[in-house]
Amino acid sequence: MIARPLGYRRTHGRRARKEATGNTAKSLVPEPSWPDRRPMPQLRIVSFGYGHSKPRPSCALMFDARHLTDPYLDPALRDLDARDPRVQRAVMRTPGAQALLAAMVTAAYQLLAQADDDATVTIAVGCGGGRHRAPVLASRAAAHMDHLDELRVQAVHRDLDEELLPAGAGEAAA
Numbered sequence: 442m443i444a445r446p447l448g449y450r451r452t453h454g455r456r457a458r459k460e461a462t463g464n465t466a467k468s469l470v471p472e473p474s475w476p477d478r479r480p481m482p483q484l485r486i487v488s489f490g491y492g493h494s495k496p497r498p499s500c501a502l503m504f505d506a507r508h509l510t511d512p513y514l515d516p517a518l519r520d521l522d523a524r525d526p527r528v529q530r531a532v533m534r535t536p537g538a539q540a541l542l543a544a545m546v547t548a549a550y551q552l553l554a555q556a557d558d559d560a561t562v563t564i565a566v567g568c569g570g571g572r573h574r575a576p577v578l579a580s581r582a583a584a585h586m587d588h589l590d591e592l593r594v595q596a597v598h599r600d601l602d603e604e605l606l607p608a609g610a611g612e613a614a615a
Contacts, residue, residue, distance in 0.1 A: 482560040483593040484549055484586060488523075488579035490571025490600040492610035498599065500565040501552050504545055506574040507612055509535045513573060513605075522601055523576035532577040541566075545582045553592070569612045571600025 487498040491507065512518040512531045521528050532538055545566060552562045566582075568574035576598040583596035 481589070481591045481593075482553055482556040482558060482562050483595065484553060484583075485561055485563040485595045485597060486545075486549070486579045486583050487563060487565040487597045487599060488571055488575035488601070489565060489567045490569060490575065490603065490606065491567050492569050492606045492612075493571065493600050493603060495599070497567070498563065498565040500563040502548055502564045504541060504564070504566040504578075506538075506541060506566055506568040506578055509538055509541070509568070509574050511569060511573060511612070513570065513608065518573070520605065522572045523574075523580065523598070524601075528573055529577050529581075532574050533581070535574075538574075538578070542578055542581055542585075545578065546585050549582065549586060569610060570606040571598070571603065572605065576601050 487500060489495070489498055491497075497503065509532065512521070512528050515531065518525075518528055518531055523529065523532075533542075545564060549562065549564055552564070556562050564582075566575045566578050576596075579596045579598065583594045586592060587594045
């Protein structure tokens, strides 16, 4: 769990009311307070697979999930994708997944705080084929941030519906 840095606080929404009454669940990452409730930029989180011949997404910050255990290696999960709850559980139970998710959300908050009001901030997360690890992390990050009232969050899974790549494709660090 990441401690809240100084200057970060909840200012609105259901969690702020719970915090004010002392009824809180621990948050994955700190949430920024937005000065004078200015309009917030849009956040776009793109998942992709390094093993496809497409160019990497254009983004402000890119995360690599290839170090996490690949659900592809489990025959029961191989043909499934990130939309399946079993794949989601397998990815999020992998050592390092929670820390990577926290880093993604923290970085997104920092980029949003520096962005112009009408900007679209894009972060990306990649894995070998773009069907398991990266889309789970992108969806979880988007879900975690989507509760902020003014923030428009979009998770885009570029390679989720692509053909399953052979074992090890896209796994070498680039």
